[in-house]
Amino acid sequence: MVDRANKPSAIAPSPGLPQPRVNLSDDNSRVTATLPTGESVEILLHGATVISWKSGGVENLWLSEKAVLDGSKPVRGGIPVVFPVFGGPPANHATSTLPSHGFARNSRWEYLGKSTSESGALSKGGDDCVKLDFGLYTATLSEEAKKAWPYDFGLVYSVTLGKDGLQTMLNVRNEGKVAFEFQMLLHSYFRVKDVSKVAVKGLTGVTYIDKVLNAQIATESNPAVRITGETDRVYQSIPQDTTSIVEADQPRYDVVRDNLEDSVVWNPWKEKAASIGDFEPKNGYINMICVEVGSVKGWQKLDGGETFEGGQIIRSSP
Numbered sequence: 375m376v377d378r379a380n381k382p383s384a385i386a387p388s389p390g391l392p393q394p395r396v397n398l399s400d401d402n403s404r405v406t407a408t409l410p411t412g413e414s415v416e417i418l419l420h421g422a423t424v425i426s427w428k429s430g431g432v433e434n435l436w437l438s439e440k441a442v443l444d445g446s447k448p449v450r451g452g453i454p455v456v457f458p459v460f461g462g463p464p465a466n467h468a469t470s471t472l473p474s475h476g477f478a479r480n481s482r483w484e485y486l487g488k489s490t491s492e493s494g495a496l497s498k499g500g501d502d503c504v505k506l507d508f509g510l511y512t513a514t515l516s517e518e519a520k521k522a523w524p525y526d527f528g529l530v531y532s533v534t535l536g537k538d539g540l541q542t543m544l545n546v547r548n549e550g551k552v553a554f555e556f557q558m559l560l561h562s563y564f565r566v567k568d569v570s571k572v573a574v575k576g577l578t579g580v581t582y583i584d585k586v587l588n589a590q591i592a593t594e595s596n597p598a599v600r601i602t603g604e605t606d607r608v609y610q611s612i613p614q615d616t617t618s619i620v621e622a623d624q625p626r627y628d629v630v631r632d633n634l635e636d637s638v639v640w641n642p643w644k645e646k647a648a649s650i651g652d653f654e655p656k657n658g659y660i661n662m663i664c665v666e667v668g669s670v671k672g673w674q675k676l677d678g679g680e681t682f683e684g685g686q687i688i689r690s691s692p
């Protein structure tokens with residue numbers, strides 16, 4: 375055998391790349407995931423509520439110090455999932471006996487497992503993001519909720535943590551033969567340093583219902599919506615996909631809607647925060663703003679076997 379002068383050296387086996395770490399707590403109450411680059415997310419099985427999302431070492435979500443995390447009531451803060459009705463249910467509708475914002479945020483979801491994907495919206499290749507799936511079905515619903523909303527449904531909520539952001543998607547499936555109508559909303563509480571320096575952009579020209587002003591209907595003329603008092607507005611049929619939260623003129627969060635047309639902008643301000651028992655500290659309204667993506671104008675209707683999927687990608691600039 376002739377020895378080649380420029381024999382290639384043996385290819386070294388590629389060292390194991392660091393993987394995302396995923397942990398289900400010993401009491402089966404929460405799932406945490408951390409990327410090798412340091413980003414992390416924490417989700418309670420109660421409500422499939424994301425209660426923490428950190429990037430660049432900074433917490434992006436506001437969580438009340440008095441938030442009840444034991445499953446006895448919805449979580450005040452993080453990202454509660456609102457389904458199948460937004461706000462107080464209307465009389466004469468199939469949701470009429472449900473609690474405000476529905477049952478999803480107050481039900482125990484099942485953890486369906488993790489996957490890493492190279493093709494997701496937040497992936498740039500390799501194992502650089504992790505997707506956590508949670509399920510809620512008619513069979514696992516409380517008897518009370520089952521009675522109040524007697525449809526055969528399945529929800530899969532996927533939370534994907536990437537280096538560049540967080541994606542949360544809700545998939546709704548009608549598992550039965552009878553059609554049902556629903557609304558959905560992802561009630562994100564964003565953490566800010568000082569809400570008086572915040573502007574919400576991307577809503578110009580959009581019609582909204584002002585819940586603080588007796589549900590008066592108005593059109594947003596301001597390219598930068600500022601929060602100067604109690605704010606509770608339901609922006610409808612928004613043509614622009616992205617709503618941006620800017621703080622002290624610096625980009626802070628971009629909220630990109632996926633197959634959802636509406637967004638609620640909410641801040642309780644001083645008096646309302648004082649009246650909410652689990653809202654602490656009482657001046658915490660200074661450090662939060664809710665921009666909640668959803669489908670809340672009218673109803674989504676699903677016939678038997680049909681599915682709907684909608685959600686958001688949030689990018690943070692800490």
Ligand SMILES: O=P(O)(O)OC[C@H]1O[C@@H](O)[C@H](O)[C@@H](O)[C@@H]1O
Nearest residue numbers: 461474475561585606638640666
């Ligand atoms: O206190 P809850 O049920 O969590 O709701 C908080 C707020 O949620 C917002 O989505 C509503 O527009 C507000 O009207 C409401 O006050």
